[in-house]
Amino acid sequence: MSEVARAVSERGELVLRRREVDGALELRANGVFVMDDRETSSEELLANAALSGNPDRVLVGGLGLGYTVRALLADVRVGEVVVAEIEPALVQWMRDGLLPSVLDDPRVTVAVGDVREVVTGQADASYDGILLDVDNGPDFLVYDANSVIYRTGFLQVCRDKLRAGGVLTVWSSSASPELEGAIGNVFGGCVVSPVPVELQGRDETYYVYQGTAQSGSS
Numbered sequence: 001m002s003e004v005a006r007a008v009s010e011r012g013e014l015v016l017r018r019r020e021v022d023g024a025l026e027l028r029a030n031g032v033f034v035m036d037d038r039e040t041s042s043e044e045l046l047a048n049a050a051l052s053g054n055p056d057r058v059l060v061g062g063l064g065l066g067y068t069v070r071a072l073l074a075d076v077r078v079g080e081v082v083v084a085e086i087e088p089a090l091v092q093w094m095r096d097g098l099l100p101s102v103l104d105d106p107r108v109t110v111a112v113g114d115v116r117e118v119v120t121g122q123a124d125a126s127y128d129g130i131l132l133d134v135d136n137g138p139d140f141l142v143y144d145a146n147s148v149i150y151r152t153g154f155l156q157v158c159r160d161k162l163r164a165g166g167v168l169t170v171w172s173s174s175a176s177p178e179l180e181g182a183i184g185n186v187f188g189g190c191v192v193s194p195v196p197v198e199l200q201g202r203d204e205t206y207y208v209y210q211g212t213a214q215s216g217s218s
């Protein structure tokens with residue numbers, strides 16, 4: 001491994017490093033694998049699920065290596081992407097060119113902060129899509145404080161910020177019947193998309209959960 005960048009915040013240590021075995025760029029938080037740039041199909045599927053409606057204004061929770069945001073920007077119908085990212089160092093690394101940037105696109109605004117506060121601060125019925133990929137999912141948290149993101153209270157806040165027909169999509173590294181139930185309760189239904197992936201030689205399945213705001217739900 002060769003280290004590309006390292007930062008320490010109140011949440012712990014964030015490291016960007018290059019794997020020698022395959023040359024992949026890898027992000028780790030407190031020693032836990034967050035993602036790499038080799039297997040990004042589920043991050044892109046997260047965006048594609050949001051693009052199924054009328055995706056003019058979209059909020060993304062978690063910048064990561066930028067794959068979800070890049071997939072959104074590839075769609076000309078997307079007029080504005082607000083990205084909530086809690087780690088200022090990651091935003092700076094992207095601005096400094098340590099990883100390919102999605103921040104130069106004039107449609108992108110970054111809000112450095114917790115996605116819970118960023119979403120809560122938005123006007124009701126103002127988004128066509130909200131995409132949450134801030135952790136490994138409700139059952140394998142990198143940050144314990146993120147557990148509330150997958151629960152009814154915050155999911156209701158997300159629903160309130162969506163226009164009728166707007167879509168909430170949530171990424172998870174494992175199947176979560178609880179998350180499916182919570183989204184189903186809040187949105188009146190939940191679509192689950194398993195995504196088979198190969199992760200460093202192992203077959204895994206990631207999951208994308210999706211709820212659509214009904215008219216009059218906000």
Ligand SMILES: C[S@@+](CC[C@H](N)C(=O)[O-])C[C@H]1O[C@@H](n2cnc3c(N)ncnc32)[C@H](O)[C@@H]1O
Nearest residue numbers: 043062064065066067068085086114115133134
């Ligand atoms: C798995 S990565 C996101 C990957 C991204 N979808 C992509 O395509 O590269 C998770 C990101 O969420 C950020 N994060 C974690 N908790 C957060 C929170 N509560 N609010 C905002 N960002 C958060 C992490 O710092 C990390 O950048």
